[in-house]
Amino acid sequence: MGQALGPRNGAVGRVVTEAFLDIQAAEKSFGAATVLGGVDLKMAAGEFVSLLGPSGCGKTTLLRIVAGLLAADRGTVRLDGEDITAKPPHRRDVGVVFQNYALFPHLTVAENVAFGLKARKRATSDIAPTVKRFLELVHLTDFADRSVRALSGGQQQRVAVARALAVGPKLLLLDEPFSALDRKLRETMQIELRRLLRELGTTAVFVTHDQDEALTMSDRIAVMYEGAIEHLATPEEIYRRPATAFALGFVGLSSRLAGTVVSDEQGVVTVETAFGPLRAAGNFVAGASVMLAVRPERIRVNAPGDYALIARLRDAVFQGSKVQLHFETRGDDQLMVETADLADGVPAPGTEMKLGWAVSDTLIYPAP
Amino acid sequence: MTTRAVPSHAPSPWRDPVILLAVPAVLYLLVVYAYPLLWLLMKSFTGPSGLTIQPYISFLSDPFNWRVVGNTLRVAAWVTLFCFVIGYPAAFALARAGTVVQIVMLVSIILPLSIGAVVKAFAWQIVLRRDGVVSQLLVGLGIWDEPQRLLFTETGLVLGAANIFLPFMILPIYSVVKLIDPRLSEAGATLGATPLYSFTRVTLPLTLPGIVSGVAFVFSMSVSMFVIPSLLIGDRFQTLATLTGRSFLLMRNEQLGSTTAVILLALAVAIVVGSTWLARRLGGNT
Numbered sequence: 001m002g003q004a005l006g007p008r009n010g011a012v013g014r015v016v017t018e019a020f021l022d023i024q025a026a027e028k029s030f031g032a033a034t035v036l037g038g039v040d041l042k043m044a045a046g047e048f049v050s051l052l053g054p055s056g057c058g059k060t061t062l063l064r065i066v067a068g069l070l071a072a073d074r075g076t077v078r079l080d081g082e083d084i085t086a087k088p089p090h091r092r093d094v095g096v097v098f099q100n101y102a103l104f105p106h107l108t109v110a111e112n113v114a115f116g117l118k119a120r121k122r123a124t125s126d127i128a129p130t131v132k133r134f135l136e137l138v139h140l141t142d143f144a145d146r147s148v149r150a151l152s153g154g155q156q157q158r159v160a161v162a163r164a165l166a167v168g169p170k171l172l173l174l175d176e177p178f179s180a181l182d183r184k185l186r187e188t189m190q191i192e193l194r195r196l197l198r199e200l201g202t203t204a205v206f207v208t209h210d211q212d213e214a215l216t217m218s219d220r221i222a223v224m225y226e227g228a229i230e231h232l233a234t235p236e237e238i239y240r241r242p243a244t245a246f247a248l249g250f251v252g253l254s255s256r257l258a259g260t261v262v263s264d265e266q267g268v269v270t271v272e273t274a275f276g277p278l279r280a281a282g283n284f285v286a287g288a289s290v291m292l293a294v295r296p297e298r299i300r301v302n303a304p305g306d307y308a309l310i311a312r313l314r315d316a317v318f319q320g321s322k323v324q325l326h327f328e329t330r331g332d333d334q335l336m337v338e339t340a341d342l343a344d345g346v347p348a349p350g351t352e353m354k355l356g357w358a359v360s361d362t363l364i365y366p367a368p
Numbered sequence: 369m370t371t372r373a374v375p376s377h378a379p380s381p382w383r384d385p386v387i388l389l390a391v392p393a394v395l396y397l398l399v400v401y402a403y404p405l406l407w408l409l410m411k412s413f414t415g416p417s418g419l420t421i422q423p424y425i426s427f428l429s430d431p432f433n434w435r436v437v438g439n440t441l442r443v444a445a446w447v448t449l450f451c452f453v454i455g456y457p458a459a460f461a462l463a464r465a466g467t468v469v470q471i472v473m474l475v476s477i478i479l480p481l482s483i484g485a486v487v488k489a490f491a492w493q494i495v496l497r498r499d500g501v502v503s504q505l506l507v508g509l510g511i512w513d514e515p516q517r518l519l520f521t522e523t524g525l526v527l528g529a530a531n532i533f534l535p536f537m538i539l540p541i542y543s544v545v546k547l548i549d550p551r552l553s554e555a556g557a558t559l560g561a562t563p564l565y566s567f568t569r570v571t572l573p574l575t576l577p578g579i580v581s582g583v584a585f586v587f588s589m590s591v592s593m594f595v596i597p598s599l600l601i602g603d604r605f606q607t608l609a610t611l612t613g614r615s616f617l618l619m620r621n622e623q624l625g626s627t628t629a630v631i632l633l634a635l636a637v638a639i640v641v642g643s644t645w646l647a648r649r650l651g652g653n654t
Contacts, residue, residue: 067554067558068557068558069554069557069558088557089554089557089558090556090557090558090559090560090561090562090563091560092558093560094558095558095559096554096555096558098551098554098555100549100551102549102551102552102554102555103555104552104555104570105574106570106573106574115556115559115561115569116559116560116561118569119556119559119560119561119562119565119566119569120559120560163555163559164558164559167559167560
């Protein structure tokens with residue numbers, strides 16, 4: 001790490017280090033349907049980037065292009081300074097963990113892990129220790145001689161990870177590797193995989209449609225929609241300042257109020273909404289239709305904020321450590337609050353409450 | 369990938385009456401198949417003075433008969449090999465084709481089965497003549513200097529028989545290929561395996577059960593074919609099956625006929641069982 005494109009230190013300094021993975025203007029169409037419309041993505045060595053988006057957004061297509069399993073119509077892929085656009089997959093040094101794992105059903109666990117080493121003609125004396133080491137890393141030492149068909153989903157997933165990592169690929173691609181696992185197992189595996197990749201210093205691209213997974217694991221997240229990257233940033237940045245209304249809606253919950261800009265002074269606009277005039281930082285001309293958004297946990301209940309509005313509670317959902325409050329709104333507006341401190345307990349529906357939040361927490365987007 | 373439950377002991381037919389559904393088929397086979405076969409076997413071991421192995425000794429001591437056994441096995445081996453070489457790739461094309469193409473291909477494979485071997489053999493007579501399509505094509509390509517007759521040659525027999533038995537090679541392999549996840553080859557490639565390496569280490573072992581059934585089908589059918597050699601090569605070339613037929617139909621020699629029939633059966637069973645066993649061993653746990 002510590003390169004110009006490092007996860008959290010941005011492109012500072014004058015020395016421009018070449019990106020470890022550099023995808024430029026990748027385009028792909030199937031017939032008349034454009035699946036990828038010129039995607040750029042640069043990654044530093046050791047970085048973990050998630051491609052997050054709904055199905056059909058092009059994330060798996062992009063992954064397959066990087067792996068060499070699909071040829072892009074246009075664009076280049078460079079890995080570790082080398083143009084690999086035209087290379088076949090078996091000469092790319094790019095490992096893949098497939099969604100259904102794609103384990104070799106006729107081989108044992110150890111033979112699956114050894115497959116890539118044998119295919120690459122590693123010295124026989126090297127293969128056994130390497131297989132042993134990677135089976136230890138994924139806690140499957142006792143299963144070495146079992147058939148992969150006799151394993152549970154979580155164990156198969158670990159075999160797939162060990163198999164892909166054993167050859168020491170320059171880049172690891174993961175295509176929704178946890179989607180077949182139940183929630184609890186998935187959370188354990190996420191943490192385990194992240195730790196393993198960090199230990200090995202593996203650069204990884206992770207495809208998922210699960211925002212929690214992306215937020216938990218990634219150094220950076222690329223939110224994809226309709227064949228384009230809408231926002232590429234750290235999980236925190238994506239959550240706090242989503243670049244587009246799509247990114248806002250796809251990652252996390254939000255309160256959303258439609259309105260019209262009534263005045264614009266030095267980058268702060270006043271917007272007339274169903275709850276009265278509200279302010280937000282942004283450059284919009286008077287008369288523009290906009291949408292204001294606030295993350296629900298940034299809204300204070302019965303406390304002073306930059307402004308306060310009165311709303312009537314529709315219902316309250318008790319979620320243990322926090323309470324989710326939904327308020328009555330008009331049209332497509334949504335007003336929800338997540339709060340941990342309700343001194344007088346969960347209020348009854350119909351209660352009128354005073355809500356407030358900071359101008360700096362207010363996000364503003366052109367009306368969808 | 370589902371985990372296959374392996375029962376620790378076979379269920380008793382009394383507790384699992386599903387097995388009783390096979391009773392009609394078993395009875396039928398006993399009457400029309402096992403009984404006559406047993407009769408043949410008895411016949412071949414029965415001489416004028418009771419039990420004897422004399423028919424086998426006299427059969428095996430005649431060099432002509434060894435040539436017949438050789439002809440039988442050689443032709444069957446060539447037919448099986450030819451069917452495998454063109455049927456294996458075709459099975460992949462069939463399994464990976466789009467729905468419409470797949471239906472068209474399946475129909476064009478299965479429909480010819482409804483045309484009897486006699487009709488097809490006569491059609492091949494036209495193709496294999498001196499002025500037939502094959503001869504003209506080979507001359508046109510410069511492979512042959514002058515037109516030749518393929519009809520009534522062993523090559524012609526192999527070509528014709530392979531045409532008729534090809535579906536029995538393609539279909540079992542197809543049914544196995546269809547079950548193989550296409551991602552496996554991709555996984556092989558991303559692990560650094562060349563297409564050839566992935567093929568020999570992944571695809572081939574996984575298709576082995578299909579190959580074994582295809583080979584068993586085609587081999588046992590070509591060992592025992594009677595109509596096709598009669599029409600495509602004639603009496604000069606005898607196989608165990610044609611010799612059996614001649615013994616019963618022309619020479620009225622039931623003893624010789626039963627002996628050759630039993631030898632034919634033993635050979636076919638030995639080779640089919642042997643190749644299955646070999647394939648299982650080579651393929652590991654497939």
